[in-house]
Amino acid sequence: xxxxxxxxxxxxxxxxxxxxxxxxxxxxxxxxxxxxxxxxxxxxxxxxxxxxxxxxxxxxxxxxxxxxxxxxxxxxxxxxxxxxxxxxxxxxxxxxxxxxxxxxxxxxxxxxxxxxxxxxxxxxxxxxxxxxxxxxxxxxxxxxxxxxxxxxxxxxxxxxxxxx
Amino acid sequence: xxxxxxxxxxxxxxxxxxxxxxxxxxxxxxxxxxxxxxxxxxxxxxxxxxxxxxxxxxxxxxxxxxxxxxxxxxxxxxxxxxxxxxxxxxxxxxxxx
Numbered sequence: 067x068x069x070x071x072x073x074x075x076x077x078x079x080x081x082x083x084x085x086x087x088x089x090x091x092x093x094x095x096x097x098x099x100x101x102x103x104x105x106x107x108x109x110x111x112x113x114x115x116x117x118x119x120x121x122x123x124x125x126x127x128x129x130x131x132x133x134x135x136x137x138x139x140x141x142x143x144x145x146x147x148x149x150x151x152x153x154x155x156x157x158x159x160x161x162x163x164x165x166x167x168x169x170x171x172x173x174x175x176x177x178x179x180x181x182x183x184x185x186x187x188x189x190x191x192x193x194x195x196x197x198x199x200x201x202x203x204x205x206x207x208x209x210x211x212x213x214x215x216x217x218x219x220x221x222x223x224x225x226x227x228x229x230x
Numbered sequence: 231x232x233x234x235x236x237x238x239x240x241x242x243x244x245x246x247x248x249x250x251x252x253x254x255x256x257x258x259x260x261x262x263x264x265x266x267x268x269x270x271x272x273x274x275x276x277x278x279x280x281x282x283x284x285x286x287x288x289x290x291x292x293x294x295x296x297x298x299x300x301x302x303x304x305x306x307x308x309x310x311x312x313x314x315x316x317x318x319x320x321x322x323x324x325x326x327x
Contacts (some may be wrong), residue, residue, distance in 0.1 A: 076291075084280055085293065088290065088291060088292060089260075091261065091291065092292070095286060098260070106259070107260055107261050109261065110259075111265065113265075145262075194284075
């Protein structure tokens with residue numbers, strides 16, 4: 067079933083693939099193989115993973131911010147253009163650095179960084195009239211793509227280095 | 231761990247959850263169950279093995295759990311501590327002396 071296969075893939079980002087398969091099998095057997103249950107399970111595994119090394123996870127947030135804004139600033143300076151490619155590269159490099167710093171829990175660390183970045187963009191949207199200057203579509207794109215790329219990089223790193 | 235001990239060779243996610251529900255009279259959240267099992271496995275209190283893939287589970291295998299010697303010692307110690315704490319308390323209509 068495609069839904070179960072997707073859920074298994076999702077859970078395998080946070081636990082060993084055979085454990086993810088067993089969990090999905092258990093939920094299916096109980097007739098509880100629904101998206102709310104799968105998402106609750108994924109959230110539990112994220113929290114569990116984050117609780118394993120909380121200090122390292124917390125440290126990865128300022129590290130990610132420094133890399134994101136540092137790389138962004140540097141690229142802006144050398145290309146003197148800025149824009150889309152700057153944030154794309156800065157996001158990917160930030161995701162890579164966080165993943166390397168917090169090996170074994172790349173995805174929770176990248177998720178934490180992405181959530182703080184999203185919160186920052188929301189704060190900016192509320193505090194400054196950027197929404198009106200950029201327009202809603204451009205602002206939403208600007209706010210969404212760096213966190214999305216950071217999480218995607220974390221996912222890729224997790225898939226390249228699965229949990230055992 | 232007591233549920234796993236009770237179930238013997240048939241202890242996997244579904245049966246453990248059902249056993250806890252039957253004996254304790256409350257539902258356990260699936261997330262809490264699997265993260266607890268993971269933690270117990272990391273501590274060496276339980277160990278797991280994969281069963282054979284089953285068609286009724288979409289071709290997915292069960293993960294069976296067994297309590298290790300260390301886990302058994304932990305259960306015994308917890309039980310001893312529980313009894314010790316109960317001792318002398320005038321509850322349940324008796325003194326537990």
